[in-house]
Amino acid sequence: MKEDEYTDIDFSDITTSSHLSRREFLKSLGGGIIVFFTVGDSSLLEAQRRRREYPEDFNAYLRIGQDGRVACFTGKIEMGQGVITSLAQMLADEIDVALESVDMVMGDTSVCPWDRGTFGSLTTRFFGPPLRAAAAEARAVLKELAAEYLQIPSGRLITKDGVIFDKNRREKQVTYAQLAKGKIIERHAKEKPALKTVSEFNIIGKPALRRDALEKVTGKAKYAGDIRLPGMLYARILRPPAHGAKLKNIDTSAVEKMEGVRLVRDGDLIAVLHKNPDEAEDALAKIKAQFDVPEAQVDDENIFEHLLNNAPRGKVADRGGDIASGEKLADAAVEETYLNSYVAHAPIEPHTALAKIEGNKATVWASTQTPFPLKDQITEVLGFASENVRVITGFVGGGFGGKSRSLQAVEAVRLAKLTGKPVQVAWSRAEEFFYDTFRPAAVVKIKSGITNSGKIIFWDYGVYFAGERGSQLFYDVPHHLTATFGARRGASPDPHPFSTGPWRAPANNTNTFARESQIDIMASKADMDPLEFRLRNLKDERMLRVLKAAGGKFGWAPSKAPSGRGFGIACGIDSGSYVAIMAEVEVDKKKGHVQVKRVVCAQDMGLVINPEGAKLQVEGCVTMGLGYALTEEVHFKGGRILDLNFNTYELPRFSWVPKIETVLIKAEDSPAQGGGEPPIICMGGVIANAIYDAVGVRLFQLPMTPERVKEAVASRARSAVLTT
Amino acid sequence: MRENVSFKLNDKSISLTVDSERMLLWVLRSDLGLTGTKYGCGEGLCGACTVLVDKRAVRSCRIAVRDVKAKEVLTIEGLAKNGKLHPIQEAFVKADALQCGFCTPGMILDAYSLLSENPQPTLAEIIQNMDYNLCRCGAHTRIIQAIQSAANEMKGVEQR
Ligand code: FES
């Protein structure tokens, strides 16, 4: 991902034939020892087969080069989540080289095999194991070669730091570089590889600093917007004031006379281009355009009603027992509705792309989480042969799901084609908000009941338009039903006035907020401490363990809520990891302001590859989660987005950040699970529960803004007056 | 207005003929190719575009080139000297004080400005000073640690 890596592999070598032979492919890599492996299910290989640009029986590979360096080629990308470090750790450990000897070549469609995209905390979980298997195979090959080279039985050989030596006579040794020299050796990872065991790890499980830090602290790291090409132009595109608006009339005369400005009009695409981005912006401001804006039907107030009115029939996601019987057995029941607004991804780097077209070939640098699907899209737009389109992903300045869609790159490609110049399209902050695929607004309705002994006896759960992830109940409840109404995406007709999409731990933030709030309400009804209530209603060992670990670290002393202490709990499961979070908040009743003072997060994520990286992700999740819990919501009127910058759309700041303590459960014998998303799911619920514990008011809508908190406090005071 | 503008950039004198009302951010990024300075909001709300002008942190998206005439501008590219990281950069690396890294140059330069004014800031002073720099990845905790350890590291050592 360094700048020169964009160019050091000759594009034409790799893609001249529509179906590369294995030999050609190996040669194009510069020889060495290459181990192919397959990641994921056969549908992924099928997708690659259809594109016919690679040999067909693998979708990832690593190479031990003639210089002894080990490179891993993967379609995954680095956007801050740290896989550039954790994947390298797995590879280095299993193959026995120093971490510094590993190169990660990521997200370049010409040298990396097909990949669906980087999201869903999948990289470590699903890419890690086959990567380790391939590394183990590579080590086995090296040992065979060394045995021959040194004339020593392979059983006597030890591998360490890129060197193989005789365990009896250390000076009898050979390096990986020597063994790879002048060779082209091809292997496949074994189905049942001999992997290292936990006690043999040297690098896995040890904290490692980020490998991209040096480039990032010196300003050398290249993001899509930092690529400069001779003759390139910067484009600014005319945008409608609202989704669904239609251009009525336009006057571009002022721009046509401007020096150095190029005006392009191609159907719906109207753009001005200049050799400087700010001057393109000035030119755009001179275009006079009027739009017909459809009358607003929905806004941020009535959207929930609208969603419920437009909900399709429910789909049962999970069920057990029988709700009607459960209801009969219940001694008390609680029925509540939970809401959450649209939330933006708001990475600090807006969507950006640079497109260069030469003849029938296109190269696109894009900030994207999905380089390969983007390549397909560009191929279609241009009508080029697939092998003539290359997407290169440098560093990505935050994604969180929002860069799964990359319209900006398609715009850049169209403009590059029309102008014959390399064109950069970098969205402004306003465009970033306008075209974001927001986390959908959603509604959850829960009816649940308990017995006098504090056992949950039934649970009737319906989630509208958030999605299924995280909706399955892990509490031990005999009669339960979970239904989803309207998918997170692809509902038809789409009830949302603009695009929605995956947002860090899609659906699970909504589901966990609702579930964990409801659990606390029941704990209060049962007159029980919320931790004790959870422990009583759980059988899942892993969940019990994280709850107890969090309680120990936090110093949780049992008390019924509201205790006035401002303590909250929430727990959940995401991407295979179990998390429990406890928080302490302070609520300013007059201003409605909530300050989170302390957060303890216990997480069971199986084998931890990089404990430091894992903690970083926990802290990131906790901090980012403060936003959707407390302030982040998109204001809109019909298709008009009212938040267009950070002045009205408030992201978490330094002054909001609590003391964060992380406990990683020792579970090295179970497979590595996701770490980039799980803790964020608890943030809405844990803060809602802590607010209740502090001041005795319950918030049913996210975000819990000062206005909503103030209003809840006031309405509680009003009802207290009425009842006395 | 197109005019000649001279200033010091990363310890070298430079002179440009530009429309001097253009914002420094764009002149740095497109005319001069210094892409370490980032655009995040364009309205002084995020801090990604921070540079130092006469050692004070300034939002380069809000300052015109003519306003840096005859001044000293330092961007992230000019902070490390002779291949040696500045102690603040060093501290960011050691504390893992970054994730996607897009806010990082601005964070480092704002921290630099703080420490040159107030070499031993309290936690509250660090928070107050950094509160208008946004980080979406949530690296805040580590950034604070990095600034604290840089302050300790630089104690008694004269600022460059
Ligand atoms: S880009 Fe200048 S403050 Fe955000």
Ligand code: FES
């Ligand atoms: S590290 Fe990504 S925005 Fe700060």
